[in-house]
Amino acid sequence: MDKKISTALVVDDNTVNQRIHRKLLDNLGIQSETVANGKEAVDVHISGKNFDLILMDLEMPIMNGIEATRKLREMGIRSMIAGVSTRSLEEEKQEFMKAGLDDFQEKPLTVAKLVSILHKLNRK
Amino acid sequence: MDRNHPHRQLALMRQSFFDQGYLDEQFIQLEELQDDANPNFVEEVVTSYYRDSARLILNIEQALEKKPLDFNKLDGYMHQFKGSSSSIGAEKVKAECTQFREYCRAGNGEGCIRTFQQLKKEYTTLKKKLEAYFQLARQAGPSETACRPK
DSSP states (O other): OOSOOOEEEEEOSOHHHHHHHHHHHHHTTOEEEEESSHHHHHHHHHTTOOOSEEEEOSSOSSSOHHHHHHHHHHTTOOSEEEEEESSOOHHHHHHHHHTTOSEEEESSOOHHHHHHHHHHHHHO | OOTTSHHHHHHHHHHHHHHTTSBOHHHHHHHHHOOSSSTTHHHHHHHHHHHHHHHHHHHHHHHHHSSSOOHHHHHHHHHHHHHHHHHHTBHHHHHHHHHHHHHHHTTOHHHHHHHHHHHHHHHHHHHHHHHHHHHHHHHHOOOOOOOOOO
């Protein structure tokens, strides 16, 4: 890969998925942090942190992935944001993409899907 | 290899999970993530799944006792449950989750209750099988890495 991707933020309210996504990233040498909802994702950026990649779940309490993505883009966050969600309605997916996603992958996330996201990041 | 050798027993047990539809490809994905740095990764994820989903089961049970049924709430819980089950490759549990959600969308309370009973059976059956599997794995000690089911 040309671009060095070293940091990622996992935004998911499900602890099983948090764990799996972190391990996927870890195995590719990418350091990651986790937050449990969209609001926490926004807050962590307000605190000054930045990430090469954000893996954003869709359905979360307090603030969902669509709202969080929209907010992050409004804040000027240019990180790659990949939506990662279980199969949802096409309209919902379109709304998620319109909010500012660079990519979307259906859960469960696998090595192949994550590599696909990273390749897209390199082309960005 | 002697058929009674622990690794052989482990392999046969593991194969049966796929042959009988309890687990799918996603479980193999978890196994492939396991490494020397996290030698018990799969068991830890599965343990986390059972811990988190116990709470969800309680929430669903309580929600099913309320009249009238709040199908949106039930669907929300089951979305969570399905997500976790899918992430560990729990194929039969996931199928029951899907069925439950269909009954929610149809506003079919009886269907939800019936499916939930079946879901709990599949969930408990898988839990017992995986507990036995991990116990045997600990007794057997380190073995070769994950391989695709035949």
